[in-house]
Structures are given as structure tokens and as C-alpha cells.
Amino acid sequence: MSNSTRTVVVTGASSGIGKATAAAFAAQGHKVIGTSRNPDKVAAADRVPGVEYRALDLTDNASIERFVTELGAVDVLINNAGESQAGPLAELPGPAIERLFHLNVFGPVALTQAVLPGMRERGYGRVVMVGSMLGSFPMPYRSSYAATKAALRTFATAARFEESPFGVWITSIEPGQIDTGLSERRTKYIDEGSPHTTDFGKLMAVLDAKMGQGITPEKVAKTIVAAVDSDRPRPLYAVGSNAPLMFAVRRILPRTVMERLIASAHGLKR
Ligand SMILES: NC(=O)c1ccc[n+]([C@@H]2O[C@H](COP(=O)([O-])OP(=O)(O)OC[C@H]3O[C@@H](n4cnc5c(N)ncnc54)[C@H](OP(=O)(O)O)[C@@H]3O)[C@@H](O)[C@H]2O)c1
Incomplete structure (x- = not known):
């Protein structure tokens, strides 16, 4: 794609992976629309030169509709915006789960539905779902977040061959730990006096420490650009947190062993 100027939409371009991705596409000379x-x-300091910033709240259907109505032809959609959430399943408030699904799944799905017909008519398109390795490797106290990322990946994987005959490819990327400060913005839900207080605290401490050791958002952006530039993007790209090793080990080990390994790597004895 680098040879021609395309219109690229990056959701959640105000920080972290979205900002780095918007910068990478702008550096290639493409027209980039970033959302916040x-x-x-x-x-x-967070504004990338050449990127046009537009308003979008993925938890608000009216905002999505306004954004889509004002959008012209889009060649590349990077569904990046998202929120991280944690808490024991038994204590996650229903409205918090619903909001997370709206932001991490229903919003990106609505945007994708809006751009696919135009991409198909023009014979070119790329849609990248920014998931998470937690979608493939769920862990305790991250059920809602992991479920949203698995859902987003499954939409993409299932629908890829619907549009690929028209030159439109849908793909997913699953980052591991990326040093974006996302953990500071993570929404946490745990009841006062919860029986999960100790384990939840241990897990959060390990996750926060690991985030600081994560790879840079620029490395994730590079993988996203490579996926978009590919003539035939793969169904899934994973980057960070020893992704190749993790996926290889998962193919060999029984699920019960894998879940104990993941728990113990995060301070939980099971
Ligand atoms: N960092 C990691 O370790 C990691 C690992 C795996 C997956 N991911 C995924 O990668 C993506 C980016 O994460 P990040 O670490 O770069 O996070 P981040 O720095 O917190 O960025 C999140 C972006 O989402 C936007 N956003 C938040 N709520 C929104 C809403 N209601 N509607 C529309 N946009 C909204 C924010 O923009 P405004 O606040 O300006 O609206 C911000 O630009 C997320 O989908 C995340 O789940 C991150």
C-alpha cells in the first residue's frame, strides 16, 4: 500500500498504540484521520503532525453515527480504541460489562460495517482489529476484557473470507504487554471485603509491573503497518510478551497445564 496515498482511520489516536500507528501511517504519506x-x-505533545483529529465516542451510538456520516471514502480502518477492565466475574457490575462491550466490540463492529461496502466497491480495503493476547490466553480477573478481545478477533476471523475476494482483508493483532500506561487507565471493580481481595491485588501488582517492561507502542504500530501493507494479511498477528513462544507452547500443552502456568506467572497459586 505504501506506493499510493490512502485514507486511514485510526480510532483512539490520542495516545499509546493508536498515536504510534497514526504517526507510522502519516510518515508513509497517507491521509490519516485519528479519533478521540x-x-x-x-x-x-500527543498531536501527530498531518493527522486530522475527529470526535468519536464508541460507547455512544449517536457519536458513531455522526462520525460515520461525515466520513468519506476509507481505505484502511484500524479499530484500536479500547479500555482495559479488571475484576472478579462475580463482582463486575452489569453496566460496566455492557459499556466495555460497547467500546471494545459493538463500536468497532459498527465502524467496520460502515466502511466495508465502500471498500468492496473500490476493490481495496484493510480492517485491523486491535485485540489483546488475553483474547487467546484468558486469565483470572480479566474475564470481561478477555471476552471482548476474543469476540472482536472472532468477528474478524469469521468474516475475512466474505470480503477478501473483493480485495478487502480483515485481520487481527493481539498485543501482549505494551508500555503505554494503559494500566493506569484500567477500570477495576472489586467489592469491599471481597474474598478475592488478596489474589486480585497480587495479580494487579504483577500486571502493572509487567506493563512497565512491555515493548513500545511503536513496535506494535510497525506490525500493524506490515499487516496492512501485505497483499494477503494473515488472520492473526501477535506481538510482545514472547508471543511466538506462547502460541507455540499452547499448541503442545494441555489446557489445564496452560491455565495453571498463566495463573502462576501472575502470582496466583492454583
Ligand atoms: N497497552 C497494552 O499493554 C495493550 C495490550 C493489549 C492490547 N491493547 C489494546 O490496544 C488498544 C490501545 O491500547 P493503549 O495501551 O494504546 O491504550 P491507551 O493509551 O489508553 O489508548 C486508548 C485510546 O482509546 C481511546 N478511547 C478510550 N475510550 C474511548 C471511547 N469511549 N470511545 C472512543 N475512543 C476511546 C482513547 O482516546 P480518548 O481518551 O482521547 O478518547 C485513547 O486514544 C486497546 O484496544 C487495548 O485494549 C493494549
Whole structure:
């Protein structure tokens, strides 16, 4: 794709992976539309030269509709915006789970549905779902988040061959730990006096420490650009947290062993 100028939409371009991805596509000379809930409040230091910032709140259907209506032809959609959530399943409030699914799944799915017909008519398109390795390797206290990422990946994997005959490829990327500060913005739900307090605390401490050791968002952006540039993007790209080793080990080990390994790597004895 690098040879021609395309229109690229990156959701959640105000920080982290989205910002790095918007910068990578802008550096290739493409027209980049980046989204934020508050585009006017994106700090000068976070603004990527050449990127046009537009308002989009993926938890708000009216905002999605407004954004889509004002959107012209889109060649590449990077569904990156998302929120991280944690808490024991028994204590996650229903409205919090619903909001997470709206932001991490229903919003990106609605955007994808909006751009696919135009991509198909023009004979070119790329849609990248930014999932998480937790979608493939779920862990305790991350059920809602892991479920949203597995759902997003499954939409993409199932639908890929619907549009690929028309030159439109849908793919997923599953980052591991990436040093974006996402953990500070993670929403946490745990009841006062919860029987899970100790284990939840242990897991959060390990996750926060691992995030600081994560790879840079620029490395994830590089993988996203490579996927988009490919003539035939793979169903899934994984990057960070020893992804190749993790996926290889998963093919060999029984699921029961794998789940104990994941728990113990995060401070939980099972
Ligand atoms: N960091 C990691 O370790 C990691 C690992 C695996 C997967 N991921 C995934 O990678 C993606 C980016 O993560 P990140 O670490 O770069 O996070 P981040 O720095 O917190 O960025 C999240 C982006 O999402 C946008 N956003 C938040 N709520 C939104 C809403 N309601 N509607 C629309 N946009 C919204 C934010 O923009 P505004 O606040 O400006 O609206 C922000 O630009 C997420 O989908 C995340 O789940 C991250």
C-alpha cells in the first residue's frame, strides 16, 4: 500500500498504540484521520503532525453515527480504541460489562460495517482489529476484557473470507504487554471485603509491573503497518510478551497445564 496515498482511520489516536500507528501511517504519506472522544483536548505533545483529529465516542451510538456520516471514502480502518477492565466475574457490575462491550466490540463492529461496502466497491480495503493476547490466553480477573478481545478477533476471523475476494482483508493483532500506561487507565471493580481481595491485588501488582517492561507502542504500530501493507494479511498477528513462544507452547500443552502456568506467572497459586 505504501506506493499510493490512502485514507486511514485510526480510532483512539490520542495516545499509546493508536498515536504510534497514526504517526507510522502519516510518515508513509497517507491521509490519516485519528479519533478521540475530545479531539480539541488532545495535548500538543500527543498531536501527530498531518493527522486530522475527529470526535468519536464508541460507547455512544449517536457519536458513531455522526462520525460515520461525515466520513468519506476509507481505505484502511484500524479499530484500536479500547479500555482495559479488571475484576472478579462475580463482582463486575452489569453496566460496566455492557459499556466495555460497547467500546471494545459493538463500536468497532459498527465502524467496520460502515466502511466495508465502500471498500468492496473500490476493490481495496484493510480492517485491523486491535485485540489483546488475553483474547487467546484468558486469565483470572480479566474475564470481561478477555471476552471482548476474543469476540472482536472472532468477528474478524469469521468474516475475512466474505470480503477478501473483493480485495478487502480483515485481520487481527493481539498485543501482549505494551508500555503505554494503559494500566493506569484500567477500570477495576472489586467489592469491599471481597474474598478475592488478596489474589486480585497480587495479580494487579504483577500486571502493572509487567506493563512497565512491555515493548513500545511503536513496535506494535510497525506490525500493524506490515499487516496492512501485505497483499494477503494473515488472520492473526501477535506481538510482545514472547508471543511466538506462547502460541507455540499452547499448541503442545494441555489446557489445564496452560491455565495453571498463566495463573502462576501472575502470582496466583492454583
Ligand atoms: N497497552 C497494552 O499493554 C495493550 C495490550 C493489549 C492490547 N491493547 C489494546 O490496544 C488498544 C490501545 O491500547 P493503549 O495501551 O494504546 O491504550 P491507551 O493509551 O489508553 O489508548 C486508548 C485510546 O482509546 C481511546 N478511547 C478510550 N475510550 C474511548 C471511547 N469511549 N470511545 C472512543 N475512543 C476511546 C482513547 O482516546 P480518548 O481518551 O482521547 O478518547 C485513547 O486514544 C486497546 O484496544 C487495548 O485494549 C493494549
